[in-house]
Amino acid sequence: MCERKSNFVSYDMVHNLRCNKRGPRMRHDMKPKKYWPGARFMCVTKNGDLNTAAYCLAEAMHEPFQPFPMATVAVQSCIREDFIGRVRSRFRQVKPHVANHPNFERSLAALKHGPHPVSYVLADEADAPPCASPILVTDTITHLYFPSGASGVTTLHSFNTMDDVAEIFAFETPKFDAIYFFDEGVKDIYRLAPFVKCTHFFVNCMDACLLEIMPYFLDKKSMVLFKRGYHYECLEMGGQWKIIVFPYSSTILRSCCCPTGHCRCYFTRDSCCENHLNI
Template sequence: MCEKPVNFLTSDRVHHLRGDKPKFEWKPQPQIKKTWTRPRFMFVFENGDLNTAAHCLAERMHEPFEPFPIASVAVQQSVRDDFIENVRNRFHQVKPHVAKHPNFERTLKELELGGVKYIVAAKENAPPIASPIIVTDNVTHLFFSSCPTGVVTLKSFDTIRKAADIFGSEQPQFDAVHVFDESISSVYALATRISCVQFYVNCIEVCMMPILPFYGLRQARALLENGYHYETLELDGIWRMIVFPFTTTFVPRCCCPQGQCTCNITHHTCCE
């Protein structure tokens, strides 16, 4: 006896349609995001590691709608052009969920219609409509009608005071600050002028758990943990947390004659 084919049309199938097995999978479309998810600010000084700073920024710019995005950057004027080119050389095409995100599409249109200066990847690396964007004009994120915008605003400074002014005039409220500079003194000078709590110096994605208990107790403390120097201190009535790798050039270079170093024997990091 012949068997009925699987797709045989019967009276039951006509009069009792089933809707529990959709033919296509439905994927939710990205919605317009109205609030930032803990955005961050970056300062880049002329004596900082431009390569590391550029790498960290470019990586974050390819996923601008993930938590902890770097929203704004202030770069010392003397290295501004070099830094921008360093970041741009690391650009590649963003993924479709970023290029087609409503916020990103709207921001791109506002940039084009507003005549604002901005920088995208070279054409051989990414098309303009699917590239990370650095806004170099003198505008803040308030220029855009939606936030988060999906782009990074960049301005230049020549003094610590000017750098702090840029931070104070930019929006949104920043969750943390990343500082790239060889001189740790600039970090403390900057911290007294801005209201942020967390400072990451020459690093990114460092766990703050080792120092959090002391910050919660408002207790001044410095400690070394997993290759990083952590500290809590009060500056201008605000308690801060500062972290930086203690294996970098923040440690004074040895001044012993070549081949005659005694620092390890005397348990010093350098000649005193």
């Protein structure tokens, strides 16, 4: 009698598929964090794509203890309330590893029982309970108000000019190495960049792959490149070398498909995203 091959596909495997093994579980670090793992700064102007910016901010706020959290957002005064409403409408319940994180619990307690009232925004109770909602602090306080390290909340500040944005960037406590700038124009980023100690500027995009421009940045050489629908620029401003990236095609949000902050493209001398490109 013939033996059944090990890779034989039976009827049940197709029509009554069952899983006998659990998928791998991600272990989250629940210890108090005394540092910011690459905090990010966002700036949204009245001429920016508010829906895209609100979506990106809300998504990042659901994982505030992952590397590169969104710590602070600066919003132009005339769109402040509108933008807050768009972000809040995208809030949902955070995962247990966030709600039960000691930094998150301490920050929420500081807001509720602090020495003076602080304005902050939570999700609608139909979307998430107050103890498990993303937290957007809309008062004038900075992250100094919270215990040291990643606070688990995002602070929002208003501005009218690029000088105001530079001041907000300076007095907030996390060390930012990247700015996400949402504005249909790009000229204001060149006004802001010389006055902030930051190296990466993503205009109307999130963490675009820096494969092509990184060698010039490391060698401190001025360069402009057009690759995969993006404008890449390496230049010296205010005594510091900076990279400015913005899309020139319709794919405004296409980004590197490597995990955030762990791009493999540069090390492999190849693009990990080639299979996802349509241009």
